[in-house]
Amino acid sequence: MSRPESVRTAGYFPSPPEVVARVAALIRRAQLSSRQVTRLLDPCCGTGAALRQLADAIGGESYGIEIADDRYAEAHGLLDHALHASAFGVRLANGAFSCLLLNPPYDYDEEAKRLEHAFLTTMTRALCSGGLLVFIVPRRRLAVSARYLAGHYRDLACYRFPDREYEAFQQVVLLGVKRAEPIADADLRSAVERWAVEPLPELPVAGGGRDYLLPELPAGEVLFTSLFFDPAEAAKEARRAGLWADTTLGERLWPPLERPVRPLMPLRRGHLAVLIAAGFLDNIQLRSGDRRLLVKGRTYKVSVPVYSPDPEVEVEREVLRTSVVTLDLRTGSFEVIEGGSAATVEDAAA
Numbered sequence: 001m002s003r004p005e006s007v008r009t010a011g012y013f014p015s016p017p018e019v020v021a022r023v024a025a026l027i028r029r030a031q032l033s034s035r036q037v038t039r040l041l042d043p044c045c046g047t048g049a050a051l052r053q054l055a056d057a058i059g060g061e062s063y064g065i066e067i068a069d070d071r072y073a074e075a076h077g078l079l080d081h082a083l084h085a086s087a088f089g090v091r092l093a094n095g096a097f098s099c100l101l102l103n104p105p106y107d108y109d110e111e112a113k114r115l116e117h118a119f120l121t122t123m124t125r126a127l128c129s130g131g132l133l134v135f136i137v138p139r140r141r142l143a144v145s146a147r148y149l150a151g152h153y154r155d156l157a158c159y160r161f162p163d164r165e166y167e168a169f170q171q172v173v174l175l176g177v178k179r180a181e182p183i184a185d186a187d188l189r190s191a192v193e194r195w196a197v198e199p200l201p202e203l204p205v206a207g208g209g210r211d212y213l214l215p216e217l218p219a220g221e222v223l224f225t226s227l228f229f230d231p232a233e234a235a236k237e238a239r240r241a242g243l244w245a246d247t248t249l250g251e252r253l254w255p256p257l258e259r260p261v262r263p264l265m266p267l268r269r270g271h272l273a274v275l276i277a278a279g280f281l282d283n284i285q286l287r288s289g290d291r292r293l294l295v296k297g298r299t300y301k302v303s304v305p306v307y308s309p310d311p312e313v314e315v316e317r318e319v320l321r322t323s324v325v326t327l328d329l330r331t332g333s334f335e336v337i338e339g340g341s342a343a344t345v346e347d348a349a350a
Helices: 003-008 017-025 049-058 069-078 113-127 139-150 163-169 186-196 231-241 246-251 269-277 347-350
Strands: 039-042 060-065 081-084 089-091 097-102 128-136 153-160 169-177 222-224 282-288 293-304 316-330 334-338 342-343
Touching: 017 049, 017 169, 017 293, 039 049, 049 060, 049 097, 060 069, 069 081, 081 222, 089 153, 097 113, 113 128, 128 139, 139 153, 139 169, 153 186, 163 169, 169 186, 269 334
Parallel strands: 039 060, 039 097, 060 081, 097 128
Antiparallel strands: 089 222, 128 169, 153 169, 282 293, 293 316, 316 334, 334 342
């Protein structure tokens, strides 16, 4: 693969659907349940098409990371979970994923080191013990990662792309199972180094190679977020799991609308006075046949004189008065009821 070609595509070489289908045929379909899941991670997911195809074929939740705006927009619509970020700028739960689909950019980083190896060493931690690595790279780049692959993975197998796809960039697919603890395996390292230069068998069709089984993991949310603050994503998360999503708080701040009920026994005058004082007769409508009344009640304080043993001293006491005003919606007339007596608005004003 020429350097100008890699630069032109920003190191992006999407996995052909035929290759993904053949890889899926090497993996036993997961038996999912409400308590156990498999999670598939693609840290360079592009449009998400390859990861979506693999997840549909073998089952599992799909998690993708993509830095390019246009490709992320497509991946966001295809995958269960997607981040618009660099794979080196995210926070991932260690050991939370069953499968790592890794088709990294084919290029050098700022320190003149191969990006394929950088992605491999960074993303391996996300795989659980026994998790499956699907590493898609140009064949000769295997030598750079041979020691790491042999030390961190077992049951390695390597295949070249089908003839039509292999001719362009000589890409291979390496599959391996993550070890519980890294070891030094000189023989396996030598085998990987040979794969980088010697002819390889073609990626087999269904039933023609190993049968890998993805480990099942406890169901539930896992850490999968960007290191950088995104206001839109933060607002979305707040609406999903923030303080305002607490139903108890919502019921306290915004209680459900009260429904009108009919009391079991007729209300007494004292009951009516309490209802008026509490504001329950505030712009409500009462109906009686064709007559409709708009009612508003209020309670207010007035000062009244009380007996004083000293004729030179005036004593007053505050008492509560209740007033109800009705508006006849048919005639437009007002009526004021105070202290048990009725009067017109003009009489009340006088």
